[in-house]
Amino acid sequence: MKRAVTPGTFDPITYGHLDVITRAAQLVDEVVVAVAASPSKSPLFSLEERTELAREATKHLDNVRVEPFDGLLVDFAREQGASVIVKGLRAITDFEYEFQMAALNYQLANELETVFIMSPPQYMYLSSSIVRELARLQSPVDQFVPPTVASALERKFVD
Numbered sequence: 001m002k003r004a005v006t007p008g009t010f011d012p013i014t015y016g017h018l019d020v021i022t023r024a025a026q027l028v029d030e031v032v033v034a035v036a037a038s039p040s041k042s043p044l045f046s047l048e049e050r051t052e053l054a055r056e057a058t059k060h061l062d063n064v065r066v067e068p069f070d071g072l073l074v075d076f077a078r079e080q081g082a083s084v085i086v087k088g089l090r091a092i093t094d095f096e097y098e099f100q101m102a103a104l105n106y107q108l109a110n111e112l113e114t115v116f117i118m119s120p121p122q123y124m125y126l127s128s129s130i131v132r133e134l135a136r137l138q139s140p141v142d143q144f145v146p147p148t149v150a151s152a153l154e155r156k157f158v159d
């Protein structure tokens with residue numbers, strides 16, 4: 001069975017992430033969405049909330065499951081029996097950082113292949129922080145995130 005992990009902080013999950021996850025699910029037998037604790041990012045949503053929102057957003061995809069993790073991505077991928085790390089690549093500005101991460105992960109575990117999926121134009125400039133900022137300013141986020149995420153954001157920023 002070919003298994004991939006799609007890692008991220010998912011604070012919160014957006015349609016951009018879902019595009020990558022959906023396309024990855026068409027390429028492999030199973031996708032494990034790996035929700036990183038990322039304490040250094042001081043996420044708005046707790047790890048449990050981020051995992052739950054990602055589960056809800058991907059429940060229509062039969063070969064996708066969502067798991068939280070804390071620690072090294074390569075350790076988590078090995079634990080899960082994955083052979084591929086799938087990441088989304090948006091604008092050119094993502095490249096240098098992603099290149100560094102892919103090289104580091106290869107150094108740590110060269111049996112793991114990192115594969116990039118290019119974002120379509122409509123999600124090229126989408127990010128979780130933009131969505132959080134819009135929600136904080138009470139601007140609608142429906143075109144960027146699934147309805148459950150939009151409601152969760154609304155609850156976070158209710159006066």
Ligand code: COA
Nearest residue numbers: 007008009010016017020036071072073088126127128129
């Ligand atoms: N569509 C929309 N947005 C996307 C996206 C896509 N396809 N791909 C990435 N993004 C956005 C995210 O929304 C996020 O936005 P924000 O920072 O504005 O909120 C941003 O890009 C960064 O994404 P994030 O999910 O934080 O991922 P990352 O690329 O910074 O990496 C991990 C996160 C979990 C993969 C990485 O930190 C990791 O592997 N951590 C585990 C520890 C480890 O192994 N570290 C490496 C060795 S030191």
